[in-house]
Amino acid sequence: MSDDLAQAFAEHAVRVRLSDLSPGVVTAAKTFLLDTLGVGIAGSSGANVRTVLDLAQQWGPGDEATAWLGGRRMSAGSAAIVNAYLIHCLEFDCVHERAVVHPMATLLSAIFAWSEREAAQGRPVSGARFLTAMAVGVDLAGLLGVATDSALRFFRPATAGGFGATAAIANLAGFDVATTRSAFGHMYGQTSGNLQAHLEGSPLLGLQIGFNARGAIAACDLAAAGMQGPLDVFTGRYGYFSLIDPDVHPERVTAALGREWQIEKLSHKPFPSGRLTHGVVHGLRDLMAQHGFTADEVAEVVCRAPPLVLRLVGRPNVPDPTSNYAKLCLPFVAGVFLAKGRCDVPDFRGAALRDPDVHRHAAKVRLEPDGNTDENTLDPQVVEVRLASGARHAITLPRIYGHPEMALSAADNEEKFFRCCRHAVPPVPESRAVALRDLVARIETLPDVAAIVALLAGTD
Incomplete structure (x- = not known):
């Protein structure tokens, strides 16, 4: 043929x-x-x-x-x-x-x-x-x-x-x-x-x-x-x-x-982590900016995502991960953002991989399937936060920051470089x-x- x-x-x-x-x-x-x-x-x-x-x-x-x-x-x-x-x-x-x-x-x-x-x-x-x-x-x-x-x-x-x-x-x-x-x-x-x-x-x-x-x-x-x-x-x-x-x-x-x-x-x-982890960081960033809560007020984070996300980065947080494992672990990446307010290169190497604050926040994060049947998509995603006060906040992300429809500006691209x-x-x-x-x-x-x-x- x-x-x-x-x-x-x-x-x-x-x-x-x-x-x-x-x-x-x-x-x-x-x-x-x-x-x-x-x-x-x-x-x-x-x-x-x-x-x-x-x-x-x-x-x-x-x-x-x-x-x-x-x-x-x-x-x-x-x-x-x-x-x-x-x-x-x-x-x-x-x-x-x-x-x-x-x-x-x-x-x-x-x-x-x-x-x-x-x-x-x-x-x-x-x-x-x-x-x-x-x-x-x-x-x-x-x-x-x-x-x-x-x-x-x-x-x-x-x-x-x-x-x-x-x-x-x-x-x-x-x-x-x-x-x-x-x-x-x-x-x-x-x-x-x-x-x-x-x-x-x-x-x-x-x-x-x-x-x-x-x-x-x-x-x-x-x-x-x-x-x-x-x-x-x-x-x-x-x-x-x-x-x-x-x-x-x-x-x-x-x-x-x-x-x-x-x-x-x-x-x-x-962020220097698996692209499939970026949705939870995007969601947490926007929810914290919109509602003014701090990381220590967060009791639980739930990320509802397509099967590709769950399958590739839905791995359990472990106490002493390798750099490669940590970058592909959604709870760890979310823990980095909650603990430090950023996700950057130094946050995924050396002693940072064992940071107790990162692991404390990572333990609050769980993933749930969203019912999507597409095996090759990472969006949409829903990020929901429950605070210690009982308040709940959620955001739906049709696209994740960095996508062509939510692209970095030319200035942001240069800043990253x-x-x-x-x-x-x-x-x-x-x-x-x-x-x-x-x-x-x-x-x-x-x-x-x-x-x-x-x-x-x-x-x-």
């Missing part, structure tokens, strides 16, 4: 040029490029980053690309692993909510590494080409998630993300349709990403994104060398949708390609942060995007 989705995706990947992108798409691309660079910088403070850096350099020594942490040079594939881990390890990177995909982590780590390798060989990648590839990659990753109604069984940011990165590289490399389809086949052979790592709060979660970023580079190298990959990789008998996300609706893809750019549908993460730079280890000097912001703002004029990496890693 011919894989019409593979054909449609490949045609889209090779066809798109910067002139096809509306001003809104270009603005969204710059917004989430800056956001992703910021969270990658802050990721230098995350758990296990030095271990990942050292091992990746052993796995792929060389002088092709740069690890953003410390500026070490290594193979393009290894740099992609390190940088993907930096982007995702804090759970602070943007998300396509309907797709349940973090497309930028896999995408940017892969295409920056590939672009650096190209520059080293005398073929620099311009900012205009890079922006175009970003839009293509987010389309592929996002629409793979949008196309399915299946409950999440694999870690879609990794599995779908790898195909997004492959499509983006195909666009940059000037592949034809046949070569692009072959690259998809080689990517499918390397696709990985399980939810057990998510359930246990394992650092493998971010590494899975890195493995697929490396896989995208290898897939495109294999296809460019003329090695044929399988072709019917999406809707074939043993294809992606048959084995990973079986409840597929291909018409959603064909209706959207080239018409609805998925990069405009990305949501910010205003500069805050992330201050959270880096070591902190990024403000002058370098400002220069990086300004470089992203004029990326379409850059003759070589490797300049962004040099500034990012402090090797310029």
Whole structure:
């Protein structure tokens, strides 16, 4: 059977040029490029980053690309692993909510590494080409998630993300349709990403994104060398949708390609925790502002949410969680906000994970199903608070703060970026942060995007 989705995706990947992108798409691309660079910088403070850096350099020594942490040079594939881990390890990177995909982590780590390798060989990648590839990659990753109604069984940011990165590289490399389809086949052979790592709060979660970023580079190298990959990789008998996300609706893809750019549908993460925990923080923030009660007056918090929320972040609060577990535990995240009036990077590491005030407030939080049957949505949500006085207050959230319909402003996006730079280890000097912001703002004029990496890693 011919894989019409593979054909449609490949045609889209090779066809798109910067002139096809509306001003809104270009603005969204710059917004989430800056956001992703910021969270990658802050990721230098995350758990296990030095271990990942050292091992990746052993796995792929060389002088092709740069690890953003410390500026070490290594193979393009290894740099992609390190940088993907930096982007995702804090759970602070943007998300396509309907797709349940973090497309930028896999995408940017892969295409920056590939672009650096190209520059080293005398073929620099311009900012205009890079922006175009970003839009293509987010389309592929996002629409793979949008196309399915299946409950999440694999870690879609990794599995779908790898195909997004492959499509983006195909666009940059000037592949034809046949070569692009072959690259998809080689990517499918390397696709990985399980939810057990998510359930246990394992650092493998971010590494899975890195493995697929490396896989995208290898897939495109294999296809460019003329090695044929399988072709019917999406809707074939043993294809992606048959084995990973079986409840597929291909018409959603064909209706959207080239018409609805998925990069405009990305949501910010205003807090460094699982996106599915953000509703309770949003609700508590607004209820406390509206009704003037304090955290110590709260006797109970009930969050009524769709099944995806309960299944992925409805885990029990534990007394000494790992950083990864805490970020994906809704009661803990709510406890952080109640105890500190914020949710920021330092609140999910070291002694903060054992803060007795956080755990005291977390014990007040419970989740209830809301009757929604959609397995891939995080809203609407209802947050209800019962005070020690007996008073009750509730709020219904049709959308969660950070969604495109409740987006961060341009100023808020910049504030998050500069805050992330201050959270880096070591902190990024403000002058370098400002220069990086300004470089992203004029990326379409850059003759070589490797300049962004040099500034990012402090090797310029």
